[in-house]
Amino acid sequence: MSPKTQLPTIEDVARQAGVSIATVSRVLNSTAMVEASTAQRVRETIAALNYIPRPAARSLAGFKTGSIGLLLPEISGEFFQPLLRGIESAAREADYDLLIHSTRLTHHDPSYSRPLAEHNVDGLIIFPESVNSGDLLRLGRMNFPVVLLMQEPLEEAHFPAIQVENRLAAQELVSHLIRVHAKRRIAFLRGPAGHMDSLSREAGYRSALQAYGLEANPELVGDGAFDKQAAYHVVLDWLKTGLDFDAVFAGNDDAAIGVVSALRQAGREAAVVGFDDVPIAGYIHPALTTVSVPVEQVGRTAVKLVMDLMRGDFVPPITSLPSRLVVRESCGCPFDPQTGLEGDLPFPF
Amino acid sequence: MSPKTQLPTIEDVARQAGVSIATVSRVLNSTAMVEASTAQRVRETIAALNYIPRPAARSLAGFKTGSIGLLLPEISGEFFQPLLRGIESAAREADYDLLIHSTRLTHHDPSYSRPLAEHNVDGLIIFPESVNSGDLLRLGRMNFPVVLLMQEPLEEAHFPAIQVENRLAAQELVSHLIRVHAKRRIAFLRGPAGHMDSLSREAGYRSALQAYGLEANPELVGDGAFDKQAAYHVVLDWLKTGLDFDAVFAGNDDAAIGVVSALRQAGREAAVVGFDDVPIAGYIHPALTTVSVPVEQVGRTAVKLVMDLMRGDFVPPITSLPSRLVVRESCGCPFDPQTGLEGDLPFPF
DNA sequence: CTGAAAGCGCTTACAG
């Protein structure tokens, strides 16, 4: 894009097609009627010259950037990939560019001169903990199109939020243990303190117990921190103290993996269920019964909602996407590799 | 970015600071000397107004976009995440925006009006199979800054390429089997036909054999396709036909996982080594001996090289990053969870 | 249906 490169401009097209640049712009954007034959000629010239409008010029003249931004604290986690896949493909289909910034709030770099915001994107998809409340306030005040991912609506500003159904799915999961496997002493492993997902899943856990007239025993609730090691140690402790339980809802798959490991090491048996359906869930032994979260769909939906916002359409404050129970063998069900892995071969390690 | 929003412009800053917009631009870009006191006043005004230059205007006036593009066939694979992490952080540190397009060549969408190229980015990081040769040719002719990721230099254009050291690491890996574990009949599983990584690893495999005076037995080379299932079946076939081998270099970790699974199912023992050091490599049983590939470093280096290219600096045609042997237990070594998992707890499934 | 012209917010010679 240096001045020497001399890419064709709208002027070149106009001259060669024998029309004004306004007309070229009109056929480019279908922003007004153009006589069919003229339009045709312009289109041919565009093709012949291999002309592509410069986004920068369009932005400057048209007050929109043609891109949306994704703000997240870090590029990691099981969900990042499908999420990004959903966002990227939806953005591309809508002919929008995607800008990504991974910014930890704590890094707070004052020299960070170009945050993703009103200056360079038309809308923003924001993950928890990637933007400070000051910026959020400003964005909210100016009514900037923002969609919140995997989080509750904020106090600072009323941006629509997208979530995944946790409570119902957790309830279904625990109900399965009760109804199908006749489990009665089902333990629950909480995630990090105050974690919304953990809270909702615990609510689902309690609903299930209640629905079947089982009492919620505080002894049976531990802190698994959504983490392999933490869960591993909690279960080992339980076994040491002789706690009586016949099933564990580990809070998420990672913790479930720790639980399975601890049980095996102690030579104990118990049903174990997780949440998330991480990629290896079907490959470990026993294959994990869990809840599949529609992550890619969340990404696509986020894009759809920012677009709606940009268009000025109404967007509901909360959009909750349904999760799906995935029954494999760790709950006690017989394992069918065909359905359990959805066509993939099982490699039980 | 609508006209009503009225973000502060360089004009507002100039007026309020009592200088011309040229001067504001100068302190903004340190593009010329400005008297200290004036510069100070301008900076204060900028801060007071919370002024941020509009990227679109800068691009249009300055002939550069301030962003670099990443082109890849799909958002998937073990390497995507660390790679993107490296690219994103390096780009951000250089104060460049990152645009991502995932485009399969086969999709060939003619309506795809805004490819990532000279119109919207200053440089491009390209993955194999995400751009057709026509575009590559054009980019090459205009000397556009392009860096090739994980691939050989192209015929179409002479873009610098970044690779990871495959041959040497593979040689080291196989030498370990020979020297430390006294293996003599070491099988090799090829990746997809013509896959560069596979070819290099095979070369390393042969070098190691040769270095120890072992003959390369064609029987011992199979097609694992870098894939769990393919590798699984190859090994099962070998066992069925009674092929004699005491070790398998599976080509990559995924295939190694299939090999381990097949051996276990058949109740056979053999050393197995992979390549890549995927995240679960230390968690499966037996923990995989493999080669760690500096993926994030590849990403960071890619950004550095495009930047060099953009600056007009010389960039070597091939930059090869060193891989690192990771000895765990599948080769036959005693497993030390501390070093093997690098501080993480082992969860052997 | 079409064109001339203003304007988007910057950068960069060109003068001084």
Place this chain on the structure above:
DNA sequence: CTGAAAGCGCTTACAG
């Protein structure tokens, strides 16, 4: 060291 002015490549009223 500083300012007036041209120009980057578009879009969009405004006329016709």
